[in-house]
Amino acid sequence: MTKYIKHNPIEQAESILNHQKNLVGNLMFVEKPEEKEIVKTETQIIEEWESTSTLQELNSQICECQKCRLGATRNKFVFGSGNPKAEVMFIGEAPGADEDEQGLPFIGRAGQLLTKIIESINFTREEVFICNILKCRPPKNRDPLPDEMQTCEPYLQKQIDIIKPKLIMCLGRISAQSLLRSNETLTTLREKTHIYNGINLMVTYHPAALLRNPHWKRPTWEDLKKFRALYDKMKSESR
Numbered sequence: 001m002t003k004y005i006k007h008n009p010i011e012q013a014e015s016i017l018n019h020q021k022n023l024v025g026n027l028m029f030v031e032k033p034e035e036k037e038i039v040k041t042e043t044q045i046i047e048e049w050e051s052t053s054t055l056q057e058l059n060s061q062i063c064e065c066q067k068c069r070l071g072a073t074r075n076k077f078v079f080g081s082g083n084p085k086a087e088v089m090f091i092g093e094a095p096g097a098d099e100d101e102q103g104l105p106f107i108g109r110a111g112q113l114l115t116k117i118i119e120s121i122n123f124t125r126e127e128v129f130i131c132n133i134l135k136c137r138p139p140k141n142r143d144p145l146p147d148e149m150q151t152c153e154p155y156l157q158k159q160i161d162i163i164k165p166k167l168i169m170c171l172g173r174i175s176a177q178s179l180l181r182s183n184e185t186l187t188t189l190r191e192k193t194h195i196y197n198g199i200n201l202m203v204t205y206h207p208a209a210l211l212r213n214p215h216w217k218r219p220t221w222e223d224l225k226k227f228r229a230l231y232d233k234m235k236s237e238s239r
């Protein structure tokens with residue numbers, strides 16, 4: 001062990017530094033201060049996104065969500081897209097393979113059909129908002145499980161709170177049953193206009209179902225005409 005016998009403190013320090021320099025060159029080793037890990041509780045996280053007032057903020061707060069098993073298997077989180085002040089929202093069930101790959105809702109074949117559906121009643125994709133109950137793809141496109149929908153749905157509710165649409169169209173049985181807390185069949189759910197948190201809500205077939213069964217296009221068209229008529233009526237009444 002090296003002994004330092006100089007009594008002049010400056011010379012002593014110099015000697016120690018020279019000794020270290022001989023050992024390690026010009027590198028100085030500074031002990032890293034201990035970093036305190038900031039761990040947010042689940043309540044804090046929920047409070048944070050519940051108080052959010054823009055879609056952009058909400059997206060950045062929830063896009064890395066791992067609250068259910070689908071967080072581990074998704075490729076991309078699919079928040080939704082469209083006008084943040086949309087008067088009309090279209091809500092499906094969950095992202096599929098194309099959506100999971102690109103992080104955007106309804107962009108595969110069913111998405112192209114949805115675009116045509118939207119345009120057939122004189123809206124554009126850009127002026128409405130499109131999203132799903134689930135933000136992550138269930139493996140092999142299986143149906144969402146009840147606990148997954150229960151866990152994810154508060155995000156959708158927050159999206160609706162921010163956007164404040166006048167009208168919602170549910171695409172398919174699963175999104176309608178989930179939002180309306182109902183076990184009724186799609187046929188029954190399509191028969192009337194529902195109220196969801198004070199917002200008019202109608203139900204029609206999911207575009208993917210129309211691709212599988214084109215016979216449902218006619219009843220879908222009837223649903224869409226009613227949807228557009230209700231929108232026009234609400235607009236004229238609000239003038």
Ligand code: SF4
Nearest residue numbers: 065068071135136152
């Ligand atoms: S599906 Fe919803 S709750 Fe589940 S991990 Fe994705 S964002 Fe989170």
